[in-house]
Structure formats: structure tokens, C-alpha cells
Amino acid sequence: MKNETVVELIKDLTAKLSAVAEEFNGRVAKAAEPVPAGNEPNDAALVEHANAVLEQRRLRRKFLPGELFHEPAWDMLLALFASRDDRMPMNIKALVSMSDAPVTTSQRWIEHLHKLKLIDRVTDPTDRRRVEISLSYTGDQQMKAYLRALLRG
Structure with missing residues (x-):
């Protein structure tokens, strides 16, 4: 009986994750519509805007209950995009801290973002316990289009 409940919960979570991914991809496709040349913000402006969005997301938690804004995958994508100018990937611990979600929840989202090919994961060759995360080329392009x-x- 318990195994059936776990299986149903996993199926439900998978369906919800797929729906979120589908919605995100639809929004990105809409945001990627061509814009006349010369009106495009440069990468620095996009990073600055990503940082502003992250700050706005943190600020609202000071005034309203945090559970109203639980979007760990989105927080992680924004953080990875905002850190792209540092040219340094984030380790999982740093990325999890940006999501303001439990570690296990964040790790599931990291796995899902990797399956969607929005992020890359690389095991540190000097410390195999450390995994570095960065936006994939696809993730970077989709975040740029959205921003x-x-x-x-």
C-alpha cells in the first residue's frame, strides 16, 4: 500500500514538473520573437536586470510569507544567469542556498533542469564530491530571450 502511494506521488510530481517546464518553454518561445536591431539590451544589462529580479524576489519575502513565492527552479536559473559574468560555475551548495528551498527539493529541481538541458553539471576532478553547475548554452539563450x-x- 505504501509503495503504491509513493509511486502515485512520484507520478504526480513528474506531471507537475512537466507542466512547469512546458509553461516555461512556451513563455521563452514567445519572448524569443525577433526585435529590431539596435533595441537589444547588451549582456551586461541583462545580468543587471537578472540581479534586480532576484533582489525583488528576496525583498517580497520580507513582507509576505515565503511559501507564497516558492519557485526554486526559477530562483536557481536567475542566480546562474546573474553569476555568468563571474565565469565561475556554482557548486550545488551555493545554488541550493539561492533557491530558498529544502536541499532535497532543490536537488530534484537541479536534476529536472539538467534533464531539460537548461543547466550543465560537471564533477570537480580534484574533489569528486563537488559538482559544479552552470547554465547550458540553451539555458543561457532562453534566459537572455526572456530577460x-x-x-x-
């Missing part, structure tokens, strides 16, 4: 669409208003 450009936000800036276009």
Missing part, C-alpha cells in the same frame, strides 16, 4: 522580453516591457 530581453522583460526589458522590452
Whole structure:
């Protein structure tokens, strides 16, 4: 009986994760519509905007209950994009801290983001316990498209 309940919970979670991914991909496709040349914000402006969005997300938790804003995958994608100018991937521990979610929840989202090919995971060759995370090329391009669409208003 318990195994059936766990299986049902896993199926439900998988369906929900797929729905979130589908919604995200739809929004990215819409945001990627061509824009006249010269109106495009540069990468520095996009990183600055990603940092502003992250700060706004943190600020609202000071005034309202945090459970209203539980989107760990989105927080992680924003953090990875905002850190891209550092040219340093984040380790899992740092990325989990950016998501403001339990470690196990964050790790499941990291796995899902990897399956969606939005992030890359690389095991540190000097310390195999350490896994570094960065946006994949696809993830970077989709985040740029989304942030450009936000800036276009």
C-alpha cells in the first residue's frame, strides 16, 4: 500500500514538473520573437536586470510569507544567469542556498533542469564530491530571450 502511494506521488510530481517546464518553454518561445536591431539590451544589462529580479524576489519575502513565492527552479536559473559574468560555475551548495528551498527539493529541481538541458553539471576532478553547475548554452539563450522580453516591457 505504501509503495503504491509513493509511486502515485512520484507520478504526480513528474506531471507537475512537466507542466512547469512546458509553461516555461512556451513563455521563452514567445519572448524569443525577433526585435529590431539596435533595441537589444547588451549582456551586461541583462545580468543587471537578472540581479534586480532576484533582489525583488528576496525583498517580497520580507513582507509576505515565503511559501507564497516558492519557485526554486526559477530562483536557481536567475542566480546562474546573474553569476555568468563571474565565469565561475556554482557548486550545488551555493545554488541550493539561492533557491530558498529544502536541499532535497532543490536537488530534484537541479536534476529536472539538467534533464531539460537548461543547466550543465560537471564533477570537480580534484574533489569528486563537488559538482559544479552552470547554465547550458540553451539555458543561457532562453534566459537572455526572456530577460530581453522583460526589458522590452
